[in-house]
Amino acid sequence: MRLDYPPNVRIVNVPCTGRVDMLHLLKAIENGADGVYVAGCHEGECHFQNGNLKAKRRVAAVKEILKEVGLEPERVEMFHVAASDGPGFAAAAREMTERIRRLGPSPVRGAAEEDPLWEGGGAEAMST
Amino acid sequence: MVVAERKPIEEILAMVADFKKVLLVGCKGCVTVCCAGGTKEVGILASALRIARKKAGNPLEVVEHTLERQCDPEYVDQLAPMIKENGFDAVLSMACSVGPQFIAKKYPIQVFPMLNTTFIGGALEHGVWAEFCQSCGNCIIHNFGGLCPIARCSKSLMNGPCGGSANKQCEVSPEIDCIWHLIYDRMVELGKVEKLRTVFPIKDWSTSRDGGPRKIVREDLKL
Numbered sequence: 001m002r003l004d005y006p007p008n009v010r011i012v013n014v015p016c017t018g019r020v021d022m023l024h025l026l027k028a029i030e031n032g033a034d035g036v037y038v039a040g041c042h043e044g045e046c047h048f049q050n051g052n053l054k055a056k057r058r059v060a061a062v063k064e065i066l067k068e069v070g071l072e073p074e075r076v077e078m079f080h081v082a083a084s085d086g087p088g089f090a091a092a093a094r095e096m097t098e099r100i101r102r103l104g105p106s107p108v109r110g111a112a113e114e115d116p117l118w119e120g121g122g123a124e125a126m127s128t
Numbered sequence: 129m130v131v132a133e134r135k136p137i138e139e140i141l142a143m144v145a146d147f148k149k150v151l152l153v154g155c156k157g158c159v160t161v162c163c164a165g166g167t168k169e170v171g172i173l174a175s176a177l178r179i180a181r182k183k184a185g186n187p188l189e190v191v192e193h194t195l196e197r198q199c200d201p202e203y204v205d206q207l208a209p210m211i212k213e214n215g216f217d218a219v220l221s222m223a224c225s226v227g228p229q230f231i232a233k234k235y236p237i238q239v240f241p242m243l244n245t246t247f248i249g250g251a252l253e254h255g256v257w258a259e260f261c262q263s264c265g266n267c268i269i270h271n272f273g274g275l276c277p278i279a280r281c282s283k284s285l286m287n288g289p290c291g292g293s294a295n296k297q298c299e300v301s302p303e304i305d306c307i308w309h310l311i312y313d314r315m316v317e318l319g320k321v322e323k324l325r326t327v328f329p330i331k332d333w334s335t336s337r338d339g340g341p342r343k344i345v346r347e348d349l350k351l
Binding site: 021022023026027029030065066068069070071107108109 | 136172177
């Protein structure tokens with residue numbers, strides 16, 4: 001389909017979003033990612049029964065932790081995109097990038113680590 | 129098992145506010161099973177603390193380690209080289225409250241509990257735990273169809289139910305089953321309901337906390 005999506009999104013492949021651990025999301029934030037989102041299958045369509053629902057609950061738990069440490073919970077998100085839905089994947093990437101751009105760079109990156117080329121929206125996506 | 133849950137991160141951040149380097153110690157015993165203080169929870173808390181302190185511009189170095197158990201001195205002894213050589217400001221224990229006490233007894237360093245030790249219980253399902261025992265020191269559950277009226281009745285009634293029992297629920301909360309309702313059902317199921325006509329005598333609480341902190345000594349096991 002040769003669809004465009006924002007180049008700042010770095011994709012980490014997982015066999016199923018059920019493999020995504022809270023630590024994967026937290027480590028990305030800890031190491032300076034401006035946002036992390038998980039792109040899993042639609043609810044009820046998990047090949048492994050409920051991996052996407054597990055991921056959804058873990059994303060919710062990480063949002064709570066971010067709230068507790070004073071970071072915007074919107075920096076992590078769960079999207080449901082079918083494996084064959086290229087336009088949906090690109091739309092999720094755009095939505096997350098726009099959201100991160102609004103929120104600004106992650107305050108977890110110290111001044112010394114600040115990227116002078118930041119244009120808004122360095123996000124990591126975990127996708128099946 | 130001992131069931132515990134992590135303290136709010138805000139409370140933990142206040143504890144470590146003045147520190148630059150801490151040792152966060154998990155436990156592979158009960159708190160691993162109840163997902164409160166095992167290796168994974170140590171990783172999550174360490175990451176959360178680092179994020180919070182990096183954000184505040186005052187980074188905190190968190191060294192992670194998980195012991196086999198924190199309630200046996202031989203495992204707590206294993207922390208000696210780490211504590212001696214690394215210049216930690218404090219040790220944060222993710223065990224039940226036995227762990228931080230064992231560490232505090234052994235090492236001249238400040239120790240902070242990361243968990244609230246909540247009860248002796250079991251898992252009802254994944255992610256749900258409930259209280260089943262109050263460690264009264266003299267188990268009598270065989271008189272009640274195998275169900276404990278001390279831990280599981282809000283009033284610890286030995287001759288229940290009370291007037292607050294309605295629709296199988298305790299008046300304290302609709303979330304709490306009336307254990308006396310369950311005891312009755314169970315005794316009917318066992319064909320022993322007539323036994324409930326006997327008034328259970330006043331319980332001897334001397335085996336509980338009435339005699340102060342308790343101790344068990346087994347001469348046959350001493351080295």
